[in-house]
Amino acid sequence: MPPRPTLLAQSLPASVPFVGPETQERARGRAFVARLGANESVFGPSPDAIAAMAAAASEVWMYGDPEVHDLRAALARHHDVAPENIVVGEGIDGLLGYLVRLMIAPGDNVVTSDGAYPTFNFHVTGYGGHLHKAPYHDDHEDPDALLKLARNTRAKLIYLANPDNPMGTWHTAARLEAMVTDLPPDCLLILDEAYIDLAPPGTAPAIPADQPQAIRLRTFSKGYGMAGLRVGYGIAAPEWVSAFNKVRNHFGVGRIAQAGALAALADQPYLTAVAVRVAQARDSIAAIGRANGLIPLPSATNFVALDCGADGMFAARVLTKLVDQGIFIRKPFVSPQDRCIRISAGTPADLAALAKALPLALRKAHAE
Amino acid sequence: MPPRPTLLAQSLPASVPFVGPETQERARGRAFVARLGANESVFGPSPDAIAAMAAAASEVWMYGDPEVHDLRAALARHHDVAPENIVVGEGIDGLLGYLVRLMIAPGDNVVTSDGAYPTFNFHVTGYGGHLHKAPYHDDHEDPDALLKLARNTRAKLIYLANPDNPMGTWHTAARLEAMVTDLPPDCLLILDEAYIDLAPPGTAPAIPADQPQAIRLRTFSKGYGMAGLRVGYGIAAPEWVSAFNKVRNHFGVGRIAQAGALAALADQPYLTAVAVRVAQARDSIAAIGRANGLIPLPSATNFVALDCGADGMFAARVLTKLVDQGIFIRKPFVSPQDRCIRISAGTPADLAALAKALPLALRKAHAE
Numbered sequence: 001m002p003p004r005p006t007l008l009a010q011s012l013p014a015s016v017p018f019v020g021p022e023t024q025e026r027a028r029g030r031a032f033v034a035r036l037g038a039n040e041s042v043f044g045p046s047p048d049a050i051a052a053m054a055a056a057a058s059e060v061w062m063y064g065d066p067e068v069h070d071l072r073a074a075l076a077r078h079h080d081v082a083p084e085n086i087v088v089g090e091g092i093d094g095l096l097g098y099l100v101r102l103m104i105a106p107g108d109n110v111v112t113s114d115g116a117y118p119t120f121n122f123h124v125t126g127y128g129g130h131l132h133k134a135p136y137h138d139d140h141e142d143p144d145a146l147l148k149l150a151r152n153t154r155a156k157l158i159y160l161a162n163p164d165n166p167m168g169t170w171h172t173a174a175r176l177e178a179m180v181t182d183l184p185p186d187c188l189l190i191l192d193e194a195y196i197d198l199a200p201p202g203t204a205p206a207i208p209a210d211q212p213q214a215i216r217l218r219t220f221s222k223g224y225g226m227a228g229l230r231v232g233y234g235i236a237a238p239e240w241v242s243a244f245n246k247v248r249n250h251f252g253v254g255r256i257a258q259a260g261a262l263a264a265l266a267d268q269p270y271l272t273a274v275a276v277r278v279a280q281a282r283d284s285i286a287a288i289g290r291a292n293g294l295i296p297l298p299s300a301t302n303f304v305a306l307d308c309g310a311d312g313m314f315a316a317r318v319l320t321k322l323v324d325q326g327i328f329i330r331k332p333f334v335s336p337q338d339r340c341i342r343i344s345a346g347t348p349a350d351l352a353a354l355a356k357a358l359p360l361a362l363r364k365a366h367a368e
Numbered sequence: 369m370p371p372r373p374t375l376l377a378q379s380l381p382a383s384v385p386f387v388g389p390e391t392q393e394r395a396r397g398r399a400f401v402a403r404l405g406a407n408e409s410v411f412g413p414s415p416d417a418i419a420a421m422a423a424a425a426s427e428v429w430m431y432g433d434p435e436v437h438d439l440r441a442a443l444a445r446h447h448d449v450a451p452e453n454i455v456v457g458e459g460i461d462g463l464l465g466y467l468v469r470l471m472i473a474p475g476d477n478v479v480t481s482d483g484a485y486p487t488f489n490f491h492v493t494g495y496g497g498h499l500h501k502a503p504y505h506d507d508h509e510d511p512d513a514l515l516k517l518a519r520n521t522r523a524k525l526i527y528l529a530n531p532d533n534p535m536g537t538w539h540t541a542a543r544l545e546a547m548v549t550d551l552p553p554d555c556l557l558i559l560d561e562a563y564i565d566l567a568p569p570g571t572a573p574a575i576p577a578d579q580p581q582a583i584r585l586r587t588f589s590k591g592y593g594m595a596g597l598r599v600g601y602g603i604a605a606p607e608w609v610s611a612f613n614k615v616r617n618h619f620g621v622g623r624i625a626q627a628g629a630l631a632a633l634a635d636q637p638y639l640t641a642v643a644v645r646v647a648q649a650r651d652s653i654a655a656i657g658r659a660n661g662l663i664p665l666p667s668a669t670n671f672v673a674l675d676c677g678a679d680g681m682f683a684a685r686v687l688t689k690l691v692d693q694g695i696f697i698r699k700p701f702v703s704p705q706d707r708c709i710r711i712s713a714g715t716p717a718d719l720a721a722l723a724k725a726l727p728l729a730l731r732k733a734h735a736e
Contacts, residue, residue: 001553001554002553002554002580002581003471003524003525003554003555003556003580003581004554005470005471005611006470006471006472006473006476007473008473009469009470009471009611009614009615012614012615013614014610014613014614016434016613016618017618018434018618018619019434020431020433020434020435022433022435022437023433023434023435023437026437035430038430038431040429040430040431041429042429043429044426044428044429045428045429049425050425050426050428053421053422053425053428053624054421054422054425056596057417057418057421057422057425057624057628058412058418059596060412060413060418060421060593060594060595060596060597060628061408061409061410061411061412061413061593061594061595061596062403062406062408062595062596063388063406063408063589063595063596064596064598065388065390065391066384066386066387066388066391067388067390067391069390069391069394090458090617090620091617091619091620093617093618093619093620094617094620097617101377102373102374102377103371103373103374103377104374105374105375105376108374119618126614126615156371157371185369185370186369186370186371186372187371188371212370212371213370213371221431225428225429226428226429227428227429227430227431227619228424228427228428228429228430228431228432228622228623228624229428229622229623229624230432230619230620230621230622230625242382243373243377245382245384246377246380246381246382246494247377247380247494249458249459249461249462249465250384250385250386250461250487251386251459251461251595251598252458252459252461252462252598253598254596254597254598254625255596255597256421256425256596256597256624257598257622260425260428
């Protein structure tokens with residue numbers, strides 16, 4: 001018998017969380033006109049960060065500091081916590097993988113929302129966990145339903161994104177603070193705050209960094225505009241940071257990544273300016289949607305979900321007809337959220353291309 | 369009871385595979401004069417790669433292609449295999465983690481050499497595998513002993529680095545080809561070829577890419593000079609590449625990383641020139657060692673192990689006295705290899721600093 005993976009690995013599906021736009025471009029034989037599907041920041045990173053990354057390219061013969069000392073120290077100052085409360089990893093995706101590995105043995109129960117971030121589900125399945133999914137409520141993730149499901153299944157983990165992806169909706173800080181208080185005593189909340197830099201004041205809950213039942217995940221991919229750099233971080237009790245150190249790829253966050261993130265963090269005025277441009281883009285997407293009879297959902301992120309007013313099949317046709325015209329977008333996977341298409345904040349030129357393509361896409365989607 | 373990691377995660381030690389030079393510099397309160405401990409390439413990457421990384425910094429708002437299409441295609445051409453034979457990951461360290469995860473359930477047996485790459489051991493322990501270690505033979509990893517131990521323990525994995533780290537020694541292609549033929553039928557060989565770009569012709573075995581019992585791991589960290597970029601790759605049968613896809617961080621190799629690796633791969637004349645400079649540096653290190661009564665081991669890598677002629681305690685004192693003088697080096701962990709210190713190829717200035725520091729280090733080590 002040839003060498004074989006573990007029974008768990010053999011049982012895993014071949015599906016991947018996301019198909020990249022490059023794969024679609026290769027299939028289409030041409031590039032997209034507007035790249036509005038992956039919630040990337042078309043406004044890019046701070047010029048200071050670009051300069052720091054370019055400078056670090058010459059120094060990339062050296063491994064990055066495996067303790068990520070300088071970036072962790074700067075993040076600690078930024079969040080008014082200790083460096084021992086900060087773990088840096090290869091994007092939130094990488095940190096989610098480590099955290100699921102730390103917490104989930106085969107058969108352990110995990111709670112998330114039905115239609116929430118698929119890469120989290122990918123990791124839970126990958127480590128043999130059992131996923132239990134609470135429905136969205138009124139297009140919001142539902143803290144009460146998540147808590148109830150966690151109690152009923154004796155779940156070890158709850159995943160919640162605030163603001164949410166793919167809907168863009170959010171809860172107030174107070175609601176999340178109450179949720180942390182109500183957690184079952186042996187349950188850990190993973191609070192994915194990938195989009196928090198773009199949310200209104202009062203969205204980020206005040207959770208003490210040493211609170212052992214909540215780990216907050218942040219990223220340089222969204223507001224900071226460096227999705228392709230792969231730097232995320234967690235704010236967590238020191239015992240959790242120590243646990244990450246037992247399993248993480250210690251040299252996984254390289255030299256350019258650390259330099260870019262450090263410079264981006266130092267340029268808070270740029271982040272503020274990006275948030276303004278993102279808000280303008282959200283307004284434009286909403287206006288384009290309304291002008292075409294679609295209903296924009298409120299969003300605290302760098303994207304807007306547009307309710308196409310029918311079922312998931314119809315929204316899928318709208319998406320296809322936009323993609324056919326060179327507009328890369330994505331959409332929610334699960335009913336009833338899947339009646340929407342999801343449009344990332346774009347440049348004025350991107351959104352002009354969207355405005356031009358959407359009427360035809362809708363006409364064709366209606367005609368089929 | 370507060371939330372707790374899995375029993376396996378709770379059982380893991382807090383130790384990490386390597387302490388970085390930055391940690392030592394922070395403890396010392398000053399920078400090293402020469403950075404010769406991590407087998408980085410002081411000669412740096414190709415200027416084309418530096419330019420490609422700097423250019424990609426402006427595009428880093430986009431995720432990298434999760435299929436790593438262009439780099440895999442280029443690697444496939446370079447190695448005369450199919451793109452389906454190539455998996456790209458976050459350095460060899462990242463790929464080792466994925467591979468151990470795929471293969472090792474708690475209690476499974478794994479074979480390596482006593483004193484070989486500690487990050488592999490970190491992953492095996494991290495997934496609950498049982499490590500069995502064959503001794504080095506005459507400062508070489510010992511294929512026959514590894515095979516015998518694998519048969520006796522019914523091991524699922526054998527790890528072997530050719531050329532070896534930390535000794536720098538190597539086996540011929542023919543020896544490795546024979547080893548693959550002799551593998552137990554259900555055992556997988558991980559052949560770590562991190563240093564192969566710097567080895568003499570005839571070192572890389574001709575293993576068919578579709579051979580399901582061997583996975584070869586390569587990197588852009590050593591010869592290509594981009595340790596801080598985090599790009600490694602595996603050459604493996606397509607079923608193994610598919611297995612990696614079931615667990616890997618699909619966006620883990622970012623945009624700058626892919627651009628830099630692609631440009632570096634395209635500049636083979638630069639790699640050839642680096643290999644010449646590395647060979648010159650090896651000769652210089654050997655000469656410096658001999659001038660001080662130390663015996664240089666033959667090396668097919670970008671470092672040289674210098675036999676200090678006594679036990680591991682003495683060599684550790686020599687290392688400490690070099691570090692005290694600002695020379696960052698490392699040494700083998702395990703007897704009898706630990707009688708050596710390990711010096712990475714440096715610039716002429718680096719090696720002049722070594723030549724200046726070594727006599728005093730030896731005098732002090734003898735005096736204690």
